[in-house]
Amino acid sequence: MAQNPDLSDFLIAPDPAADRLTRAVRGTDQNGVETDIRVVEERPLTIYLNRQEIVTAMTIGDYPKYLALGFLRNQQMLRLGDEITGVDYDEELETVVVRTAVETDFEDKMRRKTRTSGCAVGTVFGDMMEGLDQVHLPQTPVTTSALYALSARINRTPSLYLTAGAIHGTVLCQGQRALVYMEDVGRHNAVDKIAGWMLSEGVDGADKILYTTGRLTSEMVIKTAMMGIPVLVSRSGFTAWGVEIARQVGLTLIGRLKGRRFICLSGAERLVRDVDPETVADEPKRSGRKAAS
Numbered sequence: 001m002a003q004n005p006d007l008s009d010f011l012i013a014p015d016p017a018a019d020r021l022t023r024a025v026r027g028t029d030q031n032g033v034e035t036d037i038r039v040v041e042e043r044p045l046t047i048y049l050n051r052q053e054i055v056t057a058m059t060i061g062d063y064p065k066y067l068a069l070g071f072l073r074n075q076q077m078l079r080l081g082d083e084i085t086g087v088d089y090d091e092e093l094e095t096v097v098v099r100t101a102v103e104t105d106f107e108d109k110m111r112r113k114t115r116t117s118g119c120a121v122g123t124v125f126g127d128m129m130e131g132l133d134q135v136h137l138p139q140t141p142v143t144t145s146a147l148y149a150l151s152a153r154i155n156r157t158p159s160l161y162l163t164a165g166a167i168h169g170t171v172l173c174q175g176q177r178a179l180v181y182m183e184d185v186g187r188h189n190a191v192d193k194i195a196g197w198m199l200s201e202g203v204d205g206a207d208k209i210l211y212t213t214g215r216l217t218s219e220m221v222i223k224t225a226m227m228g229i230p231v232l233v234s235r236s237g238f239t240a241w242g243v244e245i246a247r248q249v250g251l252t253l254i255g256r257l258k259g260r261r262f263i264c265l266s267g268a269e270r271l272v273r274d275v276d277p278e279t280v281a282d283e284p285k286r287s288g289r290k291a292a293s
Contacts, residue, residue, distance in 0.1 A: 008158070012063075012180045012197065021060050028092050038164040042185055048097040049077055060160070060167070060184050063193050064089050067184075068096035070196030076131060076224045077106045087200075116150040132222060135248045137230040138206045145275040147233065150211060151174040151257050152281075159183060161213070170194055172229075187214030198227060205229035214284075216242045216255050225249045231267075233257055233267060238265055257272040259283030 007013040015021070022038040030036050046056045047068045054077070059067060065087045072078040083101035090096075146267035150173050160167050160183045172180040183191040191212065198205065205228035212220065212234045218241040222231045225245075231252040238255050243265045246253040252267030259282035264271060 009177050009183055010157075010179065012182070014157065014159040014181055014183055015062075015170075016158055016160045018062070020292075021062060021160060022164045040160060040164045040166050040185060044094055046093075046095045047071060048095060050097075050099055052106075057189060058185060063182065065195070066098050066182075066193045066196030066200065067189060068098055068196065069199050070192030070194065071189075072098055073199050074192055074195050074226060076226070077104060079104075081233060101206045113264070118124070132225065132245070132249065135225045136248050137225060137228070139250065139270060140207060140230040140252075141270050141272050142209060142231050142252055143272045143274045144253075144277075146173075146176045146209070147254065147257060147262065148260065148275065148280050150178060150209065150233070151235075151259075153178055154181070154211060155283075156183065169213045171211040173211055174207060178211075179208075187212060188219065188223070190214075191220065195223065195227050212236075215239065216246075216253060218245055220243045221249075221251060221253065225251055230270075233262075234249050 009235060020041060022040055024036045025039050026034060026036050041059045041060055042058050044056050045059050045061070045064050045067065047054045049072055054072070057067065057071070069078070069087060078084070078098070082104065084098065085101050086099040088097045088099070154171055157178070159169060159181070161169055167183050167185055168190050168292070169181065169183045169186035170187065171178050173192050180191045180194055180197055184193065185191040194210070195202070209231040210224050210227070210229045210233070212232070213236065214220065214234065215236045216232065216234050216238045218239060221242045222245060230250070231254070232246070233254045234253060235257055238253070243253060246266035250267065250274045252264070252270050254262050254264045256263045260277040260280040
């Protein structure tokens, strides 16, 4: 990774050349000409917490331990202070078992399981708002120069999206540096991988920015807030409830970031406008990356 200048700043970067993530499929184009394209793989991953099966997620299959940890943390089935004694991945059985020193009490959550507006795993529980009133995010300022730099950097980074499409990306950033870039077929999976990495590495979110290609929905806002990250940025748009919750918890919420353009619907008082937008190169109409839904 250090030999590639495009990826040298990343702690984790996409690996679009990895064999297990895509495969070639032959099709026929509009002119009847046969052609081979790369398509993203989907495979099931079943997550257990101790002896209890929790969910089977459809995922591209990379970083399964981070996905399992992040999913359980973001569903509040792993609480701060829970002692994790093991995370075991079985590639053949496609399972991850997360073990804790004391078994958790989550049967009520399993009974109230619901399906969200998201894609792929998209499974949360009826009390997803529980504990949100206890969240107090730091009033971390964010510079517009950092937003522009991150947008340009991330959009130029080699990725599965640029190789095969049909995938979402989420990037953990600090200042103008992109740290951890995760992709998956579901935007929630990509966020959960970030959360799992942060939990595993003991990384604090107070000075971080979370960038996503997906919609800024209520669940995306809640997950970001629960991760302790004060700034959420997307190329895509908003939902009304997502904006309402962001304002409730003091999250800086920025969407439709393309070239020099963006909209801030929460936390505008924390924006530091340190660059004239007219000096920033606008994004071509036919950009290599579009906003993901």
